[in-house]
Amino acid sequence: MTGRPRRPGSARRLVAVTAFVASLLVTLTVGVARSLPAKVAECASDNKITLATGSDVSAGSFRRDLIQQWNRRPNVVPAELVEIADYTDKERAEMAASAQSGSCRYDIYVVDVAWTAEFAANGYLQEIPAKILESVGPFLPNMLETGRFDGRQYAVPFAADAPLLYRRRDLPLPGTPQRLAELGRRHGYTGQFADYEGGSVNLQETILSYGAKIVEGDEVVLDRPGNREKALSALTAWNTVLNDLGSPTDLREESSLQAFRKRPGYMRNWPFAFPRLIMDPSMRDDEGPIFTVSPLPGVGVLGGFNLAVAARSPDPTAAHDLIRFLVSAESQRDLLACGGYLPVLPAVYDAYRADPRCGRPEAATDPDLEIPREALQEFADAIAVAVRNTVPRPRAAHYITFSEVFRSCAHQVVSGALPPQELDFDRYGEALREAMAGRRTAKDMCRG
Amino acid sequence: MTSPSPSPSRENTEADNPASRSSLALAVRDAVITTVVAGIGGSLWPGVNTVVASLPGGWLVPALAIGLALTLLLRQPRIAPLWQKVAGPLTSAGDLVRDLLPTGGRTERARSRLRRALPLVAIGYVAVVAGAVAGLLLPWAGGRAVAWLGPCDPARELQVITAPENTHALRTAVARFLREREGGRCPEHRISVGPAPSMEEMIDGFQRDWRRGDVRGDNEPFVRLLGPRPAAWIPSSTGEAEYVRNRVNTAEVTLTRGLSVDRDRLVVGMLGTVADGVAVELGEPQPGGYPLGDLVEVARGTRELLLSYPQPGLSSAGLIALSEFAGLDMSADTAASIAFDDDVSAMLCRLKDPATPDREKIAMVVPSHSLHDYNSRSLVDEGCPGAVPYGGQALHEFASPDLSALDYPFVTVDWRAEPRPAADRRVLGDLMRWLAANGLFHSPVPQGQAQVSDDAALHRARERLDNVLPEVTLTLMLDGSESMSVPPSVLALKTREALPFMRRTLIPDDRVALGAFSVAGGGLRVTEPGGQAGRDELHRLTLSFDRLPHGSDARVSDMLGRLSPAIDPPGASVAVLTDGGLFNDETADDAIAKALGSAGRVHGLYILVLGDGSCGNRFPPGGPQARGPKAGGAEAGGPQAAGAQAGGKPIVCAEAGQDVESALTRMVATIRGWTR
Structure with a gap:
């Protein structure tokens, strides 16, 4: 009795396929298991x-x-x-x-x-x-x-x-961002343009105040026609202001407050600066505080x-x-x-x-420490308007990357390191989109 | 009768496929050899080992894959003959073993089965390797696709710290490392760079979960950190790393010293206006620079320059410099050399300020790269931006082979409470190796084979510091007016928080007392100090802060008159901590100076104006200046000093700005200079 002879090729194919599939599955399984985060113990309550x-x-x-x-x-x-x-x-x-x-x-x-x-x-x-x-x-x-x-x-x-505009009392109140730039160039202006999140905020305010949009929802629109021209106009205007004034472009909140104390003109800063300045004897004369505060003309960032x-x-x-x-x-x-x-x-x-007053009782016992009621009322009115007229920053899972990329090009234009006409909005927009996803492009994102 | 037939399987196999049997056996031999060699050789190569260890299966897949690849390579016509010569003896040895094996029916049947199975084993081997490689490539390719196309996963945060004068270079280097590593793909890590605290603070911080050594009362549930917890630290020298590591309890944290990422040297820098004359006097340098003794003799002796370095208690560069000069210095020289600057960056900024008095008389002992930074870029990160100095305003460098080398070891920090995942370890290792290959600084290193200061040398320097500095007996008098306490300034609270950090500039023999003064109930109220505290007892002063009474502004001149008889021992200096509001009540501009002159037991007066207040013009210039560098700098927040004498006594007014800690350490250094 004879059986059908076994073909050696079929055995070899069977071995090959079985070994390949088994090895593939084992490797994938081990790799997936390794990539999963290790299970951590629950946190125990420490009654605190x-x-x-x-x-x-x-x-x-x-x-x-x-x-x-x-x-x-x-x-x-x-x-x-x-x-x-x-x-x-x-x-x-x-x-x-x-x-x-x-x-x-x-x-x-x-x-x-x-x-x-x-x-x-x-x-x-x-x-x-x-x-x-x-x-x-x-x-x-x-x-x-x-x-x-x-x-x-x-x-x-x-x-x-919410940002406020601080100005010397005898200076006019600008009604528009363009007028602020013009008056700032004439009388002095300090803002926060250093390489940190505050710099991103100031630059966003600059661009938004000139009517440009940076994002719509989670989509970058800064490089769209209309927006790019307005953004460039804003950055160019403020480059002119800071360049003509010889103002440093690396100030932060505290350093810009100190600059305003030395040479009061116009200053964009947060409300923390108000009580510091109002309590400063050098910021008062016989008629009272030498400065006043109002909402920032244009768009403020919350x-x-x-x-x-x-x-x-x-x-x-x-x-x-x-x-x-x-x-x-x-x-x-x-x-x-x-x-x-x-x-x-x-x-x-x-x-x-x-009823505007400092909320702490000890501030009321010493008359010299009392802030003039008129100044407090002015402050109260300003913050009530300012906080309602602000816009949020783009809400993104990778906002920090977006912020860094955004200000890297904008800061270069404002500081004069990049001539405004050389800012490549196509590249800039693409870089911002990549940044919204968490990526930073390796190539120059500002220049063509 | 014929002889028995040979084993049919062996005979048949050899007769049917003599060439394939031999070829297959050789291929198996080759595969075994190359796989073993690949596994052993690769495991001895650290760089490869690190990568392979992270793969699923570890070395199993790579070893098989490399073995298979080498087998195919060795079968190439040009390589095969050479390989046969190498592997031939192994085959012969195998044949010998085979011949020694018993023969017979059962053995022959086993051999026959083995021969039939050999092709299947070989095919299975190749299939396993192919499947494993595919199992690695598929996820990798998928990951790359996501990294290129889809939104990224959050990057893991890591913090690296280094001395303040190195942060700019490290930040630039890290940015470049990450750009090269990620190349437009999703970043796996985000590495931020920050300044390292002083060595003493780090020792304390590593043992307290990176918390500052603040003193708290029972009902004060506040903790301050020294910043984000570091994952790595780059000290200036191996000695510094060991100094800290040897004093840290490893139960909480493990510090592992790795590669050196760059080398630099301490040098002596002085303005060009002065340097030319010094260079003429020193003559031609030897290879590596000038003997340190010659340099010191000309600088200090002939030219009467002040060899100066940052406070050793705060700056590692300062401590290393101190260790260099120990053998050359008289005690008075050591005391005079210690500037009140917290770090190298602060010294550079002070020198850059044209308003700094006697800046031409300063010869700074700093790392060479810091000199290069001063001469080549705006010191934005250091806090003093502005035009780059040139010509006579640039710093000229004098090297010496006797001045320490700095070797910047990379130290990884592992917190026991938060074990670091493999991905973080990998990127830190990669960063270390990248820095070691590319360097941290891009300035030329002075020639010569200088030594790196070790832990013992730094320890001796620290002890010398405690022994040679003149002691300070200081009474702090706090302006007790309400303006010091109300928000937003809360200057009294800031002073309280800053007090413990005076310890960094105190020596064991120093004594500090705390009192307060104000007007209350229509009259002057002076709260005399309740006792003196040594540098390890400052917590007593901190805890007594809240018990000091408050009132309204009182005159400093009145306070001095009331306080003087109570000063014990006589000859102590008095420091007034104020927001400046009390100046307005003085009867005359020189009232304070006159009162100081009349205060018999008070040696000198230091008025520190905190916050946004100013000294004004109440202290006339002129008169003998206090020895040593003055507080200087017009930068916002930096102290300004107006020195004058009152009845032969030193009087200084300095503006602290918002940085009370730095202002207090400068105050102690200045007062110490009064007793030299």
Whole structure:
């Protein structure tokens, strides 16, 4: 009896295919398993709420005061404030690194409005229950929006910031951005154009104030016809202003405040500068303060901070309780106590305008420390308008990359390093689109 | 009867396919040899090992793949004969082993099965390798596609710190490294660069989870960090790395020293207006520069220059410089050389300011690359932008083979509480190697084989510092007016927060006391100091801050008269910390100076104006100047000093701006200069 002879070729093909497929599957499986993040243990509660924030002493220590008030309350989980650094960029780096490492260090991030969308997109935050917002609000709509991402609320507004125009009292009030440029060139102007997030803010304000749009939703439109001409006009105008004045283009908030003190003309700065200047004897004469404050003509970019619960915080309920306290009307009134940060509740603005005063009692005992009521009223009116007329920065998961790319070209034009006519908007726009996705092009993104 | 037939399988196989059997056996031999060699050789190559270790299966796939590739290569006509000569002895050895094996039916059947299986084994080997390589290539290709086309994953954050004078160079280098690495694709990492704290702060910080050594009362739930927690640190020298590492408790953190990323040298720099004369006097340099003794003799002796370096307690370059001059210096020279600048960058900025008094008399001991930076770019990162100096205003360099080399080792920092993932380790290693290959600075290094200061030399320098500096007995008198406490300035709080950091400039014999003065209840109220504190007891002063009473502005002249009898021991200096509001109440511009002259037990007066206040014109110029460099600089935030004498006593008013910590350390250094 004979069987059909086995063909050696079929055995070899079987071995080849089986071995190939098995090896492929094993390699893919091992590779996928290795690429998955290691499972980390849950964070254990330490009966403490730890907030990560920036330096508070430099900001007037109002956050410390609030935390101490909270800790004096009965039956609360005590809070601890961890102050990371003086600059928002460094604060962001530490918070992001901590979140990426799966650390249990922080329960609440006091996060700049510029970074909130990024933190939410990258899974660093827990969603905020609606009842928390409902129990405290209503909030300023534009501030509330900075804490939303992908249709969900990930942060609660804590302190707002809006740019103001400071000017010597005898100088005219410019009604338009173009008029501001003209008057600034004549009488002096200081802003913040250094290579940091504040520089991006000033440059965005410059471009937006001349009618150009940078983004629409999450789409870059700066290089579209119409926008590019207006943007170029804005950057050219301010290059002329700064060049004619011989002004440095590397000033930040503090250094521009000092420059304004030495030679008052016009200054764009945040509200923190007002109490500093108003309390400065060199900024007063026999008739009172030698400067005044008003909303910035044109478009201002919204600043400020949000409160967000860390994704790995083991006790979000306690964190929510503290957040409710920090954004309550009483706490918000204290924020405005000459500290320079603006409340996020519209009702507090209305109350302040009706009775503008520093919120801290010790300021009222020494007459020399009292700010003239007229100056406070002026300030109250200015911030109430300014905070409502601001626009948010582009909310993107990679905003920090976008911001760096945006200001790298814009700063070159304003500082004179790049002649305006050589700015290649096609390349610039493409680079901005790549940056929105988190990529930085290796080639020159400003020149053709 | 015929002899038994040979084993049918062996006979048949050899008879049917003698060439293929031999060829297949040789191919198997070759594959085994090359695979083993690939595995052993590659594992000994660190760079390859690092990459391979991250692959699924580790060395299994690469070794097989390399072995297979080499096998095919060795079969090439031009290479095969050479290879046969090398591998021939192995085949012969194999034949010998085979011949020694027992023969017989069972053995022959086993051999026959082995021969039939050999082709399948070979095919299986090739298929396994192909499948594994495909399993690696597919995800890689997919990842590249996403990296090029889709939105990126968040980049992982890493922080690298280095001395302030190196941050510009490191930031530039890191940016270039990342550009070359990512090349327009999704960045995996985001590396930020920041200034490193002083060595003492780092030792403390590494043991306290990077928290500052602030003093807190029971109800003060505040913590300040030294900045973002670092993943790596580039100190100026191996000695500095070891100095810190040997004093850090490794339970919390592990510091691992790696490659040196660049080399530089300490040099002596002076303005061109002075340097020409010094060069003539020194004559032609030897290879590597001038003997340090000659340099010091001409600079200090003949030209009466002030050899100056940053405070060793705050700057590693300053401490290294101190260690260099230890053998050459008298104690008075050491004390005179220590500038009050916190770091090299601050020294450069002070020299750059044309308003700095006696800048032509300063000979700075700094790293060579810092001199190059001064002469070649605007010092924006250092805090003093402006035109690049040239001609007589540029710094000229005098090298010496006796001055230390700086070798910038790359130190990785691993925090026990947050284990670092492999991807982070990889990029830090890549950064280290890239820096080692490309360098950190782009300035020429002085020739010569200078040594790098070691841990022991720095330790000796630190001890010398404590022994040779004249002691300071200081009474701090806080302006107790309400304006010091109200927001937004909160200057009293800023002073309280800054007090512990005076420790960096104090020596064990220094003593500090704290009091306050104000007007309350219609009259002057002086809260006399409650006792003196040494440098390790400053927490007592900090905790007593909140108990100091407040009132309204009081006159400094009145306070001096009331305080003087209580000064113990006599001869202490008094420092007034104020926002400047109390000047307005003085009866005359020279009232303070006269009061100082009358205050019998007070040696000197230092008025530090904090915040936005100013000294005004209340202190007339002229009179003998205090020895040593003055506080200078017109930059916003930098202190300005107006020196004068009152009854033969030193009196200084300095403007601190917002940086109270730096202002306090400069104050201590200046007052110490009064006692030389």
